[in-house]
Amino acid sequence: MISNAITLMIAVPLIGAVLCFAAKSQARIVALIASLVPLFISLQMYTGFDKTSKLMQFVESYNWVPSLGVKYTVGVDGIGMPLVLLSTIVSVLVVIYSWGEHDRANQFFALLLLNEVGVLGVFTSLDFFLFYIFWEIVLIPMFFLIGNWGGPRKSYAAIKFFIYTHIASLIMLLAIFGLYFTYRMPDGSRTFDMLTLIQATSDKVLFPPALINLIFAGLLFGFLVKMPAFPFHTWLPDAHVEAPTAGSVLLAALLLKMGGYGIFRVILPMLPNVDKMFVTVIAIIAVLSIVYGAFLALAQKDLKKMVAYSSVSHMGFVTLGAVAFTWLSIQGAMFQQFSHGLITCVLFMSAGTIQHTVGTRIIADLGGLADRMPKFAVLMLAGFMASLGLPGMSGFVAEFTVLAGSYATLPFYTLIVIFFSVAITAAYHLWSMQKVMFGPILPKFLDVHDAHTYEIASMTAFILLIILFGVQPALITDIMGTAAYQVMEPVKTLAQMGVI
Amino acid sequence: MVDLAHYAPLYAEGLLTALAMLILFAGLFMKSKSMMGYVSLVGLALSLFLVLTAKTGSIFFFDTVSVDPLSQFFKATFIVVSLLVVIASLSRYKESAGGDEFYALLLLATVGMMVVSSSIDLITLFVGFELASLSTYALAAFDKSRRNLEAAMKYFIFGSASSALMLFGFSLLYGMTGTTRISEIATTLTANLGPASLIALIFVIAGFAFKMALVPFHMWAPDTYEGAPSLVSALLAAGSKKMGFAAAFRVIFVAMVALRVEWYLAFAILAAITMTLGNIVAIWQNNVRRIFAYSSVAQAGYIAIAFVVVGAAGTLPNSAYVAQTGIAGGLLLILGHALMKTGAFIATAVVAYMVLREGKTDPDDISSYAGLSKRAPITAFCLLIFMFALAGIPPTAGYIGKFVLFGSAINAGLVWLAVLAIINSAISLYYYLRIIMYMYLRPATGPKIVEPKGYVAALVLTTIGVIWIGVNPQPFIDYAMQAAAVLLPH
């Protein structure tokens, strides 16, 4: 087992990014190597991971700013491990997918790597100070990806994305201060250690209801915006529509997951200690995100925008499963994070490939592409099927688990979701699929060629993973199951919290 | 016969003063002015060393001058700023006539600031204040272009008016307390609180606020920063602005501790207005130096939170700790902002150099920054870092400063102020990002240039500093905490 695995995993892409800037022409190769190394490390970690332990693993901790109680502490548990795995996988495949990027390639790939650094940092850091730093660092590469390689309204989208999410993180930061200044270690010193602080919130004397609710709301806001959940989702469509394909993929597959991660890592353990009203609020937000997002997707004319809204809808399942707070639902929500991370990649890659092979993403202008791009059509179809929750693919497992788990505690909301989202989701996927791929090929597309090999390769890899985890979810749900127990340790169910 | 060793802690000031005189004198005969630059460079470096190694905790000159962590912290900041400016000006004032005056004035201004930062008597404080002001008035007009002169004129009128206000305030204070020693004022003022005390307080605040550029005492700043030579703007924004804080910290916190509630209110209002107004007006600017000017107004607003925190801390159980973190946060942001703004203005100097070589006018217009990442990569990258730092993106000096400061605000229960502050830093993102957009996302409008070495050196040093504070804040935080402790009642 590698020592300092996590630090290494974060450091390698960072160095890789610098090298990429230097390596003018060979940047993509550097990038590939620099993203493969973390993948191997994370696989190593996965194999070495003790699936039954609720403790942090691979922990590294060094003093950083003693006078503020800031430590460099990293480690993974059942909550972080799957996402680390996801991040490394996605990063590699995205690099492969963008193999054909020649416009300032060195900067492009460097930014991809920087993004990986930030995301991995968020998923592994156990110190709020460190956590926040990575949380913010992630914005920068994405800002440049959108702003530099983006579409016509890239400036607007990039700035909106940056400012909107930055406000959210700052409010989160204030909430973190609330925790930090209220709690003192037994020896009187202060700490930014996440686990300690979160645990401390159960102290009713130290954290009177008014205070803890305020703090909780702040943190929640920070995470919900990243998720993104209704009504804080409006930065997402703009960012996605303008971003380059690789950017959208990373955005949807990894950045959104940061919000979910925050929910599991911070929000859920605090949930028992805060006002019960929050559960209702979050549940409503979740349901709205799912249903409203699905309807929005149905209304879109732009394929990519449709996919973007579909992520809003799917991430709603994460929120729902999380707040339902049963062992099964939490597990499902975690798995939804993982599976959506894989599926959405295929979706955005499809939209991207269509964009730069055909030249438009407007669904109405497309038609009969399957005729000219059969391989691609199969992959896209597979991706869409996965996204509409076809069994045998990871999406179904996740959503079924969430629903089955949530019904126990939030029957009403679950019913709404089942009734209004499942069919609608199928509707917009199939409708766009039929319009874009099937039917007679439009004359203007007669000379369209099939997608590039590297695009096909990376999409195929994703599909295979989706099927793998759809058929054998236990590979990852075992870990999540333990994590779910660990999250629920303070209190077992909402009923015991007096919510229902 | 005075024992020189006894004055060891003040060698830095002495050295710089002497150097200034020497340069002026030498300027009469020597033709090569760049020589002067290197001399003052060495002198500053040396004095920086002296400051950092000076033995603190001693008082001089009939206890009017104190050498303590606080003063050393400020002195170090000022010297660093001047150092960077000098390095940059090595490429600017190479052979131009009057280079020697430039360096001399620069050094004198530095000395003035240093005196202010360590004076514990209103008289020395005022003298130092004026020394710095007068030298910077002259510097602002240095290139004698129309813009320079207008800037200098406004700066001068405004400045002398406000220092007159301050003096009037001092006189009232003296009248009420019968002393000019800050510590004594503190003890006496608690005794008799007259209605005049409020007037005095506000006048004093007005005087300092002019240097700190708090709204509505900021109005000279945008014009002057825009009009004055870039390097001087750097000195003003980064150096003399901080001198205002140095003076205000001592006078407000120590001398006027009895008027805590009053200045708590005053600064709460000032801070709120300042940060908001600075930011929303900056959004409208197209002149980059004016953007920086307003941004530094906004930053002054953030730093002013330190006063509010200390004011609010008075009643809290752990008031000492809260106040200390508050001041420390202020100090860290002062240090950080000094670096960032110096860098930013030096960068504008590079752009000006670049544009003027092409014979174009109006070098500071944001359109000149289009595609800077290709025309002057190093400058662009450094400016990028400064922008993110000013916006408070980790891991940079700007972030650490805001982190501690806003944290202390929360700690003092000033949630409304903290929220306002973060909303403001979100707004400020807009114009910082706008500059970045121009530098990195717009096509270049001209060929790649060779960036002057002096500028590059200064920029790179500054960048390293900004990042270093962000990555390894520990020593700086400790230093700031010690410095803050000086101001707290023992």
Next chain:
Amino acid sequence: MFSDFAYLIVGLPVLAFVLCLFFGWHLPRGGGFMTVLATFVGLIISWGIYKEMPALPNGILHQSMPWFANFNVGILVDPLAIAMLLMITFVVTLIHTYANAYMDGDPGAARYFAEAALFTASMLGLVYSDNLLQLFIFWELVGLCSYLLIGFWYRKPSAAAAAKKAFLTTRVGDVLFLLGIVLLYNNMVSLNLHLAPGEYLLQFPVIYKYLALIPPTQLTFVALCLLGGAVGKSGQFPLHVWLPDAMEGPTTVSAMIHAATMVTAGVYLVARMFPLFYAAPNALTVVALVGAFTALFAATMGLTTFDIKRVLAFSTVSQLGFMMAGLGVGSVVGAASVGISIFHLIGHSFFKALLFLCAGSVIHAVGTNDMREMGGVGKYMKWTAYTMLIGGASLAGFPLTTGFFSKDEIIVTAYEYGLAQSFIPYLFLVLAAILTAIYTFRLWFVAFTGEPRSDYHKHESPWLMLGPLCILAVFALGFGIVAQGGFYDYVGTNFDHYGVNFAELGVIGGHAIEDAEGVAAEGEHAVAAEGEHGAAAEGKEGGDAGEPWYIQILPIIIALGGILVAALFYYLHKFDPSMITSERDPIRKLLLKGYYQHEIYTQWFAEKVIYGTAIVCNMIDIKIVDGALNWISEVIVAFGGGVRRVQTGVVQNYITAVMLGVVVLVVVIEIALQVGFV
């Protein structure tokens, strides 16, 4: 020995799927033989298992392993399942064989056989899943494959649309199915059972075992939700609209979907969950009514269309209605109804497959679906004609054919049901039966007799196609007589292997009151459950005893009468349809328009209601949710624009500002102090 290879029944077709998908392009006929082979081996294995089953612990084959969380995957082969397995593997093998000829030369043959193989695999998997979740998974995969196969000629817009319609409509049903599973799961959880290792909440044996503990109302909800799923898949009213459109696919696909695989899934689900339905009050009634109504409703539509395949499609819907009704009326005869219904299902699969394949071979020759352009085909395609005749007879319930026995059984049971509860289902079924006879033979007469109404190249289909036809014809004819009695016992006693106590369930379901004798029968039957010859038969015979002779022979009359009518109209041309109905006849219009389903479902519901809502949401999102943000930012910017004007550039004004600042500060602070703000 065969039991150990049960997984191959699904495994081999999956393998075939992969092989065809990747290598089929290079093989003759798209590698169709692999698909055939895979299915055929499946048939052999199933047969082997069938032989071994009695030897196995309580007569069923059950293998299971954990999957994830607290769900499992497993194989459960009991009489019900094995019957289905044999039927499917058998029929599908024939269909695939036929397809080898039918799809020959189609560029997409490989894709066809790949998808067909997957289709088969999913259906087989569905049948022998040992838990509800796994069943649902294969259920959805079946849906996917139908989507792919119906849309096989995806360049045809109509095909693409039909595929989408099929998927979406069944999806609506699946929503309910999913909900049913979620409900059932949570009910099982809330029982806090202490499960033995290897037992899982959604396993059928476990469900059967603890059924009685679940509150009846919940049971009803679950049952109805599951029924919803069944309605969607089996094309029952009101979710039947996709079935006729499903004709867009190749005929062999229609044959698979309609005869052996997809549509039977719904019926199978209800049969599989029969104890639950039985225990749930009123659930079975709904099943009966839905089934009966659909049977009649579809039959009426079958009367009017001229598309040969659509006629068959409607007949399928109608026959599925019979099966559903057969299950529904089970409230009086208990588990025996499963036997009855499944018997009809299997018989139907034979003759319906036969009919479709014949139609296919006709279309293959004639090149059109419209029977008005055919006519006299019989002269040129003897084999096709006669096999089709057999199929038609069986469908119409001509005495001694398979269809006769099965349908008769259902109708008779419906009569008993009538005695016990209501005669509505009986009525509907009888009418439906008459219509069935009529439209079936209308089809045959119009297409195969008389003079050609268009010039088509008149040749018989190749033997590769005729072979399957003949085999199926034999079964369509003979299966009934041979299998009948034994089959009822065999499948009807299916649940005894799990020791399901129908008496107890009947009490929960509230059948006791209505039909004492039935429950009595169930009672003793439950006692004698372990007996080899199931008591369901007794129950049935007990029922039969009470019936007057005219009920017994009614079906015969119906069949013959219907055929006669059809003959009068379309063969002997004694009458003309126009004599009864005119162009302007509203009823005729209604029938031709298919009850305006398209207008209601697609144009109104889908396009107006759903899409309209979406548009509204989009408006809200742009105008309000995002609009608010933009508004705020605009306000801020505008404010800044106003404020900056203060900076006039005249230094005196600056000084003024300072003065004002000082004054304002003093005043404000003074006031604040007076007010006692701090």
Next chain:
Amino acid sequence: MIPVELYILLSSVMFTLGLYGLVTQRNGIKLMMCIELLLNSANINLVAFSANQPNANGQVFALFSIALAAAEAGVGFAILISLYRLYGTIDLDNINALRW
């Protein structure tokens, strides 16, 4: 012995005059004079206050400020002269290129 209040009165009057001038006058020289008024009002205060104080700090302060005022005037006039060279006027209302 004149009571200190009168001095304060005088200084306040001077101060106010000075401010008034600063706000209203346009000519650079006049502005300088107003500033001098301000400074001197402060000086009067200092001296007056120090009259009835044990220490002479006030007077010392006043001396310093006078000296500084002189220096200030020097710098000020320098600026105004070069201003005049460039603009040909010292009417400050017209010198407002830098604004907004």
